[in-house]
Amino acid sequence: MLTQQLLSIGVNHFLTISVILFGLGMFAVMTRKNAIVILMGVELILNAANINFLTFSKYNGGMEGVMFSLFVIVLAAAEAAIALAIVINIFKTFKTVDVSSVDTMKE
Incomplete structure (x- = not known):
């Protein structure tokens, strides 16, 4: 009984991982100048949102979070293709x- 309590993963664990991923993504977007690293930061932010959707879907018993998560995955794939x-x-x-050196639309 005690081992199950120690090994059970609750909502707080998932939300903590989500906050960490979101923070790392925001850090990458706000501080980096390389466009590829910025895109990876955006992907981390979207994955943090997916974890939130799936967490609340699991603990509320509905399928809405799964549907939103699938939508975000499709959106992230399209965003990655266009951005690349x-x-x-x-x-x-x-x-x-380097995004700071690109300052004109056409050269």
């Missing part, structure tokens, strides 16, 4: 992926 295409075009034009 933009980054490739920026690299072709400016020979860098």
Whole structure:
């Protein structure tokens, strides 16, 4: 009985992991200048949202969180594809992926 209480994972554990992922994602987005690292930060933020959706879905017994999570996964895949295409075009034009050095729309 005591081992089950020690090994049980509750809502607080999932929310703690989600907050850590969200914080790391925000740190990457706010402090980095590399476009690829910024995109990885955005993905961390979206994964933190997925963990929240799935946590509340599991503990409330509904399927809404699972549906929202699937929607966020599809949204993240589309965002990654479009953003990487933009980054490739920026690299072709400016020979860098540093977002602070890209200051014109067309050269």
